[in-house]
Amino acid sequence: MCFFNPNPNKEKETTPSPTPTLPIPKVPFWEIEVNEENEEKEKITWIELYQHLFLGRFIFLGKPIDAQSTTHIVKSMIHLDQQDAEMNFKFFMHCRGGSLIGGISVYDVMQYVTGDVTTVGVGLNASAGAFMLHGGTVGKRFIGKHGRAMIHQPFVAIFEKRRVRLTVEDAQYMNHLRNYVAEIYARNLRLSPDRMYGKIERDVHLTSKQALHVGLVDQVLDKDKLKVIIADTRKNPS
Template sequence: MVADPTIPKVPFEVPSEEEPTWVEVFYRLFRGRILFLGKPLDDESADAILKSMVYLNQENPTQNLYLFTHCRGGGMASGVAIYDFMQYLTGEVITIGVGLNASMGAFILHGGTRGKRAITPNGRMMIHQPYLSSYDDEEEEEEDDDDPDFKFEDPGFEAFYLRYLRQYITNMYVETSGTDYDTIHSLMERDHYLDPHTSVNLGLVDQVGTFGLWPPPKEDEGDEDYEEYEYYEDYEDDEPFDDNW
């Protein structure tokens, strides 16, 4: 297989070798238990994240896992699958939102371990009424050999499944945020953009900035580094956020 020249490589130290080996950056991050969701969620990206989580949890069931998200939405079924699996991991899942996390991106970001969910100072969340997108309507090319009468697209089931997932997503926001149902339901009636401070106040994430979460704390960090991260943690908006942003 020919290596992709567009993927950067970084040095990776192998205990049995004197010189570091240059590997693709994704491999090095994976070995550090760091995952990224940086695109709208489809079946392929969801499958990759789920398989990575399974492997890392099996490799070390007690160690933390980091999930960085910059996801503007995508398949609702795929997003719920990732969210559900995150709840069953035995180690803590630290989620860090950068850029814009909308729809399923916001849902996955808020699904990390409570107390370990962060958003960067310039990050945004967008929540709304979930709906089946084009990522949920990908055509199946293969037929079910066990049931030749099976049809992937069933309007009746699709309508039921949509109602069910809408209610499930709303309930999970309420349960994990501590915000009352009426407030969450009202916010989700339309596209609602949330600045970092509002996201924290609603309980969708726990802090602004990554102090204490990322990078992993080191004993030799000086006071200057501490003050920088502390500023992000205490970040507040001076003026109300314009929801039309």
Template sequence: MPLGVPKVPHQHYEEEDAIWMDLYNKLYEERLLFLVKPLDDEIGNQLISMMVYLSLDDATQEQFLFIHCTGGPVIPGLAIYDTMQYIAPEVYTMVLGIAASMGSIILSGGYLGKRIAFPSATIMLHQPASTWTNGVSSRCIQNAEDLRMIRELIVEIYAERTKKEKCVIWNDLDRDHFMSAEETLEYGLVDLIIGKKRRAPSWLKKERKRGPIRRILHDEIASSGIRI
């Protein structure tokens, strides 16, 4: 029998009694966001609206975006990337599992110095693809031109975020380019590797710290032997 979305207790500082709320709503309130499935228009819209809302609610609080994504359409991915550049709060991007295709673009869009990989993460870059293959020759030519423009835009983003030459990025996109966390750090797509010692984070210990989850996470990143 499916369990559904777990509920956790939540107590507002002005209220005497705690209430039960959905786990994800609690995490969103703590500014912890998740892209943990293939990207599509609906997920893109949800992430963008949540980032904008949290930014308007408090522009001084950092946001944390956890990524485990095998990719998806280019347009929703670029929309998320642009949103992260636009909003006032600094956005941590944290890859665990895999960040492939547009997932790697979103990973790169985090605030410089706050793009994080977990030790076993895998990152993959490749060129954009089209699912449109049928039609008259003029449409095929136009489609190819559109793909070339999108590829140039993606190359420009990767080059800006990694400080690599565009010709290097262009060649790397010719095939599926898989990298480990260490290789991604060397490539310049992330800034830190967290949890190299694989110790239990403080918020999973029985006698954990008290306070906002985002602050505990922030302190854990700062004290966990991250590598720059």
């Protein structure tokens, strides 16, 4: 059988193939099962990497926080806290800002859950990202050696995607959020609210050492500390 092109001068039309994606590896997950004789038996289940990290309470944020990422983080933390209130969270973030309301929502939930919340800042964490970074459990707030942070005057753009007329209540709410963030910073960084407002009148860029010095974080991350973070699974009894 002979195949030929009836239009030899016309280039062959091809459908572009989709961009290939790397397969997500599966990893072992160990569980303890109790049989009818009340004997414990170890069971190994192979699950996807993302599910394994989720069950290990590793949370990742690698973009400016928005409504979608806020909802995902808040739901995950509340669900996992209900499953086992004594397990700790590890929150790795590279958040260049985003929604202040979203950042405050995540910060508040971090204070509500029972387990400790270790925050690890990698890359740049600015504005709402810096606020969440410093909201971890005291003593467990880390920043990478080459990480950066930026804090500034709290700014709220509630209706940035809608053209509406702001009411007095809206203005009061925005002012309340600004004061809330400034007061939290002032308390945790051991400054008066007036001094805090003066300090963040402009953007304040911090290296990892400077973030440690002002009290935004507690430690600068290294290889040994990362191993400790990963192994820190359960809340120490007080």
